[in-house]
Amino acid sequence: MNDRPIRRADAHGGTAGGPAPGPTTRRLAPPTSEDTELAVDIRSLLEGGAVDEARERFAELVSRHQRRALRIAYQYLRDAADADEAVQDAFVKVFAHIGSYREAWPFEVWFTRILINGCLDRRKARARRERWFTSSEESSPDETQSAFGGPTPLDPEARLLARERRARLAAAIDRLDGRQRTVFMLCHYGDCTPREVSAITGLNESTVRVHLFRAARKLRGLLGGKP
Amino acid sequence: MGRPHHLVEDQLFDCYTAERAGEPLDPRSAEHLADCGECGDRYSELSRFMDGLRTEADAETDALFPSDRQDAQRLSIMRRIEHLGHAARVITFPGRLVTQQMGKSLRLRVSPWAATAAAACLFVGVAVGMFYDGRNHRPQFSTARVVPNPTAPQATAGIGPAPIALDTETFLTELERALGGPQTPELMTLDVLTPHVREIAFDAR
Numbered sequence: 001m002n003d004r005p006i007r008r009a010d011a012h013g014g015t016a017g018g019p020a021p022g023p024t025t026r027r028l029a030p031p032t033s034e035d036t037e038l039a040v041d042i043r044s045l046l047e048g049g050a051v052d053e054a055r056e057r058f059a060e061l062v063s064r065h066q067r068r069a070l071r072i073a074y075q076y077l078r079d080a081a082d083a084d085e086a087v088q089d090a091f092v093k094v095f096a097h098i099g100s101y102r103e104a105w106p107f108e109v110w111f112t113r114i115l116i117n118g119c120l121d122r123r124k125a126r127a128r129r130e131r132w133f134t135s136s137e138e139s140s141p142d143e144t145q146s147a148f149g150g151p152t153p154l155d156p157e158a159r160l161l162a163r164e165r166r167a168r169l170a171a172a173i174d175r176l177d178g179r180q181r182t183v184f185m186l187c188h189y190g191d192c193t194p195r196e197v198s199a200i201t202g203l204n205e206s207t208v209r210v211h212l213f214r215a216a217r218k219l220r221g222l223l224g225g226k227p
Numbered sequence: 228m229g230r231p232h233h234l235v236e237d238q239l240f241d242c243y244t245a246e247r248a249g250e251p252l253d254p255r256s257a258e259h260l261a262d263c264g265e266c267g268d269r270y271s272e273l274s275r276f277m278d279g280l281r282t283e284a285d286a287e288t289d290a291l292f293p294s295d296r297q298d299a300q301r302l303s304i305m306r307r308i309e310h311l312g313h314a315a316r317v318i319t320f321p322g323r324l325v326t327q328q329m330g331k332s333l334r335l336r337v338s339p340w341a342a343t344a345a346a347a348c349l350f351v352g353v354a355v356g357m358f359y360d361g362r363n364h365r366p367q368f369s370t371a372r373v374v375p376n377p378t379a380p381q382a383t384a385g386i387g388p389a390p391i392a393l394d395t396e397t398f399l400t401e402l403e404r405a406l407g408g409p410q411t412p413e414l415m416t417l418d419v420l421t422p423h424v425r426e427i428a429f430d431a432r
Contacts, residue, residue: 055308062301070297071288080291084300091304096311166287169280188277189284193248213240220276 035064035107043098058098062091065108069115072190076119077126078170086122090115109199112190116182116200172222176215183208184215234259234266239273246274 038061045054069090073083093114094101101110173181179201186192186200187208194212198205234242238256245252252260260266292300403423 055305058308059301059305062304066297066301067288067292070292070300071284074288074291075284084292084296088300088304088307092307092311095308162283162286166283169283187244188281193250194244209241209244212244213237216240216273216277217236219280220273223276 033106033108035061036103039098039101039107039110040103042095043101046098058095061107065091065111068190069111072112072115072185073119075173075185075189076116077122078174079126082122082126086115086118090118093118105199106196108192109196112186112192112196113200116186168223172219175222176218177211179203180211180215180218183211184219187212232259233263234269239266239270242270243274243277 038057042054042057042061045051045057066087069087070083073086073090074080077083077086090111094111101107173184176184182201183197183203186197187194192200194205194208197203197208197212201208203211234256238253242252242256242260260270
């Protein structure tokens with residue numbers, strides 16, 4: 001497994017004003033996204049001591065990124081409870097370190113980097129646990145879903161087929177090389193462009209494209225699609 | 228001449244990635260895709276596969292994290308954020324309170340004269356008990372011969388109390404005789420189940 005953390009020192013905002021620039025930093029367009037502006041506002045509010053207002057604005061930011069964050073975390077961890085915690089931790093960490101956020105980087109990139117590092121840590125911790133203890137049976141998505149009162153598909157056969165399909169997909173993704181998996185997750189599930197992934201991971205943009213292509217080709221081979 | 232150059236897989240994939248990211252396609256690839264039916268089909272197939280993966284992931288995440296769970300998560304995040312920057316609350320162990328309570332309860336329940344009376348009664352009881360016990364049992368104990376056994380392991384001098392030199396054989400005989408008495412019928416079953424010293428000694432020979 002090649003799950004290396006992404007620029008660990010930068011996950012909390014970096015030591016020199018945000019994440020250290022990768023090879024593609026200069027090519028990044030100046031961020032003008034609403035999220036970035038919102039993050040900057042929150043930082044200013046906190047600096048000015050308006051904590052309550054900063055919290056309110058932050059709730060808005062959470063709402064915007066929550067679903068995407070959950071999708072990335074769940075696809076990475078394949079465990080609903082773990083994904084839930086990872087997302088919470090990432091948001092809390094973001095708020096705690098928003099003072100070190102620099103708008104030279106899109107907020108999305110900064111946040112995703114923190115989230116992915118958290119997920120990598122959790123995967124590592126889980127692997128360590130599984131080495132020493134017998135792994136407990138993972139709760140199936142359906143069980144978790146019913147536990148949380150979510151909607152259940154009516155047709156049991158369709159549900160079973162969906163579960164099998166997802167298990168196959170998860171197994172296939174798990175067989176990807178660590179970098180390929182990260183790049184694929186970020187691009188395909190995290191809605192990041194190769195340029196953003198390059199910023200998040202510190203890899204060259206063309207390397208990101210190569211990893212992405214190889215990951216997709218391998219997945220097609222593994223899942224029965226044409227390579 | 229003849230066969231046109233079809234787009235290779237990575238070109239097709241680049242087209243797909245660019246389209247998803249909302250970036251412009253490579254003009255030559257776009258032109259070829261528009262003209263070549265075969266490449267168009269391959270592109271459609273690739274797009275279908277990739278979109279299927281995404282749809283599957285979306286459906287799975289939505290099923291696992293319905294809106295109420297997301298709301299709960301948001302609340303939890305906001306609660307955690309509220310506690311940021313506050314020093315952790317340390318709950319002190321109520322030692323003073325416990326001491327006060329203990330002192331109060333002892334004062335209430337045990338007054339000094341009662342404690343003295345209890346100690347005096349205990350002392351008198353023990354003394355009387357020893358006196359009667361000595362009178363009843365002295366002759367019996369006097370019959371037991373204390374013979375030092377040279378094979379018995381001796382306690383190391385200086386460690387613990389002085390060793391009691393009691394003849395094991397005599398002691399066990401006394402014990403068996405006591406057990407065989409009419410006053411202990413309830414112990415007879417136990418006696419039957421327990422191997423006797425004599426039997427053990429016989430087997431050993």
